[in-house]
Amino acid sequence: MSKTAKVSKQVDEKPTILITNDDGVTAPGIAALIEVAKQYGRVVVVAPDAPQSGMGHAITIGKPLRLNHVNLFGDVEAYQCSGTPVDCVKIAVDKVLHKKPDFCFSGINHGSNSSINVIYSGTMSAAMEAAIEGIPAVGFSYEDYSFDGDFSLAQQVANEVIHKMISNQIPQKALYNVNIPKIGLKKFKGIKACRQANAKWNENFVERLDPTGKKYFWLTGEFQNRDKGKDTDVWALTHGYASLVPIQYDLTHHDLLSKIKL
Amino acid sequence: MSKTAKVSKQVDEKPTILITNDDGVTAPGIAALIEVAKQYGRVVVVAPDAPQSGMGHAITIGKPLRLNHVNLFGDVEAYQCSGTPVDCVKIAVDKVLHKKPDFCFSGINHGSNSSINVIYSGTMSAAMEAAIEGIPAVGFSYEDYSFDGDFSLAQQVANEVIHKMISNQIPQKALYNVNIPKIGLKKFKGIKACRQANAKWNENFVERLDPTGKKYFWLTGEFQNRDKGKDTDVWALTHGYASLVPIQYDLTHHDLLSKIKL
Numbered sequence: 001m002s003k004t005a006k007v008s009k010q011v012d013e014k015p016t017i018l019i020t021n022d023d024g025v026t027a028p029g030i031a032a033l034i035e036v037a038k039q040y041g042r043v044v045v046v047a048p049d050a051p052q053s054g055m056g057h058a059i060t061i062g063k064p065l066r067l068n069h070v071n072l073f074g075d076v077e078a079y080q081c082s083g084t085p086v087d088c089v090k091i092a093v094d095k096v097l098h099k100k101p102d103f104c105f106s107g108i109n110h111g112s113n114s115s116i117n118v119i120y121s122g123t124m125s126a127a128m129e130a131a132i133e134g135i136p137a138v139g140f141s142y143e144d145y146s147f148d149g150d151f152s153l154a155q156q157v158a159n160e161v162i163h164k165m166i167s168n169q170i171p172q173k174a175l176y177n178v179n180i181p182k183i184g185l186k187k188f189k190g191i192k193a194c195r196q197a198n199a200k201w202n203e204n205f206v207e208r209l210d211p212t213g214k215k216y217f218w219l220t221g222e223f224q225n226r227d228k229g230k231d232t233d234v235w236a237l238t239h240g241y242a243s244l245v246p247i248q249y250d251l252t253h254h255d256l257l258s259k260i261k262l
Numbered sequence: 263m264s265k266t267a268k269v270s271k272q273v274d275e276k277p278t279i280l281i282t283n284d285d286g287v288t289a290p291g292i293a294a295l296i297e298v299a300k301q302y303g304r305v306v307v308v309a310p311d312a313p314q315s316g317m318g319h320a321i322t323i324g325k326p327l328r329l330n331h332v333n334l335f336g337d338v339e340a341y342q343c344s345g346t347p348v349d350c351v352k353i354a355v356d357k358v359l360h361k362k363p364d365f366c367f368s369g370i371n372h373g374s375n376s377s378i379n380v381i382y383s384g385t386m387s388a389a390m391e392a393a394i395e396g397i398p399a400v401g402f403s404y405e406d407y408s409f410d411g412d413f414s415l416a417q418q419v420a421n422e423v424i425h426k427m428i429s430n431q432i433p434q435k436a437l438y439n440v441n442i443p444k445i446g447l448k449k450f451k452g453i454k455a456c457r458q459a460n461a462k463w464n465e466n467f468v469e470r471l472d473p474t475g476k477k478y479f480w481l482t483g484e485f486q487n488r489d490k491g492k493d494t495d496v497w498a499l500t501h502g503y504a505s506l507v508p509i510q511y512d513l514t515h516h517d518l519l520s521k522i523k524l
Contacts, residue, residue, distance in 0.1 A: 056348070057318030057381045064470065064478040083481075086318070086382075090465045091479060116394060118513055119319045120348075132378060132462050164524075174518055193522040195514040200394050203352045208326065216326040217353060219345075246522060248515035251380055252457040253508040256436055260455040260508060262426075 015041035015102035015166060018130070020088045021109065022052045022122025025070060025080045029108035032151035033140060034073050036158045037105055040166050044101070045078035046092035048085060048122075053111075055122035057129070058084045067091055085126035093133060104130035105162065107140035108154050110147060114179045114233040114243060115197035115225070124177055128249055131175035136165060138175070143182040143237060153188055154180040157242045160191060177245040181237045192241040197232035199225040277303035277364035277428060280392070282350045283371065284314045284384025287332060287342045291370035294413035295402060296335050298420045299367055302428050306363070307340035308354035310347060310384075315373075317384035319391070320346045329353055347388035355395060366392035367424065369402035370416050372409060376441045376495040376505060377459035377487070386439055390511055393437035398427060400437070405444040405499060415450055416442040419504045422453060439507040443499045454503040459494035461487040 017037050021030045025047035037043050049068070066082040079096060081088045085106070093100055109123040118124045123139050130137035138161055142154040157180045164170045177196075181188070201221035208216055225234050233243035279299050283292045287309035299305050311330070328344040341358060343350045347368070355362055371385040380386045385401050392399035400423055404416040419442045426432045439458075443450070463483035470478055487496050495505035 051324065054321040054323040055318070056320045056387065058320040058346075059316040059318070059382055060481060061316040062313065064480050065467075066476075066478055084320075087481065090481065091467055094465045094467050095469075095479065116511070119390070119394075119511060120321055125318065128381070132381075170522060170524070171518060174515065177513075191524050193519060193524055195516065195519060196512050198512070203356045205327075205353055205356050207357075214328075216328055217357065218326050219322060219349065219352065244522070244524065245513075246515040246518040247513045248518075249378070249381060249513075250458050250460070251439075251507075251509045251511075251513075253436065253510040254457065256433060256508040256510075257455060257457060260432060260506070262432070262453050262455055262506065 016097065017041045017043045018092050018097065018101035018104040019043055019045045020047045020085055020106050020126045022048065022055060022085045022126065023110050024048050024051045025072065025078065027110060028147055029110050029142065029151065031073065032155050033105060033108045033158060034076055036155050037162060038076060040162055041102065043076050044092065044097060045073060045076060046081055046088045046096055048088060049080035049082055052084055052122045054120050055084045056120050057086055057125040060084060060087050065091060067095065085122035086129045089126050089129040100133055100135050103165065104135045104137040105140065108151060108158060109141035111141065111145040112143045112179050112237065113139060113141040113177060114237055115199040118177050118196060118247065127175050128247065132249055136172040136174065138165065138178055140178050142180045153185055157191060161244065175247045177247050178242060179233060179237055180242045181240065183240060187240050189240040191244055192236040194233040194236050194243045194245050195231055196245050197225055197234035198227040199223060199234060278359065279303045279305045280354050280359065280363040280366040281305055281307045282309045282347055282368050282388045284310065284317060284347045284388065285372050286310050286313045287334065287340065289372060290409055291372050291404065291413065293335065294417050295367060295370045295420060296338055298417050299424060300338060302424055303364065305338050306354065306359060307335060307338060308343055308350045308358055310350060311342035311344055314346055314384045316382050317346045318382050319348055319387040322346060322349050327353060329357065347384035348391045351388050351391040362395055362397050365427065366397045366399040367402065370413060370420060371403035373403065373407040374405045374441050374499065375401060375403040375439060376499055377461040380439050380458060380509065389437050390509065394511055398434040398436065400427065400440055402440050404442045415447055419453060423506065437509045439509050440504060441495060441499055442504045443502065445502060449502050451502040453506055454498040456495040456498050456505045456507050457493055458507050459487055459496035460489040461485060461496060
């Protein structure tokens with residue numbers, strides 16, 4: 001094959017793009033992401049059939065999964081799955097696509113997944129599962145928790161990141177955590193590559209009594225940023241930028257490893 | 263206070279040790295860990311009321327939690343919680359101990375959590391949640407999935423690691439993933455500090471039909487180690503060692519971050 005023929009083949013062959021999320025297949029954020037991604041290739045959606053926020057990297061063990069076709073996004077092939085976001089990626093590869101997609105985009109999440117939230121987020125864990133499979137992946141999250149938020153800035157950022165990733169302007173062999181600030185388009189300063197801020201949640205369980213007088217507890221908490229750095233995702237989001245954090249799934253603390261004597 | 267008085271106070275005050283797991287409060291592995299840990303301080307148990315394997319870093323959002331006292335471990339204070347392993351750590355700090363424990367030990371898990379399993383494991387995520395709170399934490403896992411396995415080697419390793427951690431012979435400000443091989447005591451070569459092996463699961467969903475003829479799927483898979491290194495946890499476990507991997511919760515891929523141009 002001549003070089004020219006090879007190039008035109010690459011241009012003709014549109015990539016297969018898997019889309020998922022953790023807010024569920026009916027969340028407006030996934031529709032917003034599909035709208036952007038379908039410009040770049042064949043989009044296939046496999047997303048949870050119910051909200052799965054905070055599911056982290058959970059997988060379903062001990063009970064089976066359901067997978068059903070849904071007709072929600074016009075001509076885009078879509079399925080809802082009874083499992084977690086990570087299950088969705090696994091079943092999409094094995095039972096829907098029967099191959100690895102070229103890219104996996106997760107979101108757009110309703111609410112930020114910056115800093116430590118990356119660990120609790122089903123949206124980010126779905127993207128991480130794709131990365132473990134060797135699929136270039138990005139999780140997108142928008143700082144607005146409401147379901148009737150304005151996704152136009154989030155879509156603009158997703159479009160820029162997806163375009164750069166597909167055209168290989170940013171490394172493809174990676175997983176990115178992209179968060180979009182809730183600000184007006186005019187105040188937006190651009191996308192900034194950052195590190196994960198060292199932040200945590202301070203828990204404060206709220207106690208209630210059921211009708212029989214027995215206690216139960218609601219998990220609530222307050223976000224506490226312990227990190228004063230200007231190179232963090234939290235800093236970027238509070239200063240008019242969208243943040244892009246490259247993420248790894250090798251959890252080894254290599255610096256500490258070299259110091260351990262047993 | 264004189265230096266002598268301060269030292270003797272430290273010796274007198276036994277540490278508070280939180281114990282949890284993901285196999286549930288009735289699993290033999292947690293009883294084996296309690297037996298070891300109670301030599302070193304005041305042990306308090308808060309563990310799931312049902313198996314929570316593969317729950318990763320999931321937290322419970324959208325429904326409340328139950329927390330009930332159980333009398334399973336003699337004079338050791340213990341509670342079962344309806345939430346995930348991470349929920350157990352959060353509620354233990356806020357509603358049981360009303361302070362951070364001095365240490366958190368999770369396990370002993372029935373089944374290995376080496377390499378990529380660290381990401382799916384509720385046992386390891388509970389330990390990681392403690393680490394995020396600033397609590398020195400270790401997750402222990404034994405390569406035997408059965409519930410009637412022989413925990414004597416796992417207990418010996420847990421004892422050595424807990425002793426070293428409490429006496430500050432290994433750094434306390436960290437989270438460790440400790441896996442114990444299923445081998446005879448005589449063949450055991452010791453504990454080895456390792457990095458996480460680059461391994462993954464190849465999914466293979468098993469399809470079944472329900473009585474109405476509708477499909478459902480069971481998640482199954484095959485573990486695939488892609489890593490030939492002799493410094494990994496998988497290598498250690500297959501060569502007679504227990505593995506100890508220091509783990510971080512900053513997921514930033516710092517090498518890649520320095521290369522991203524946006």
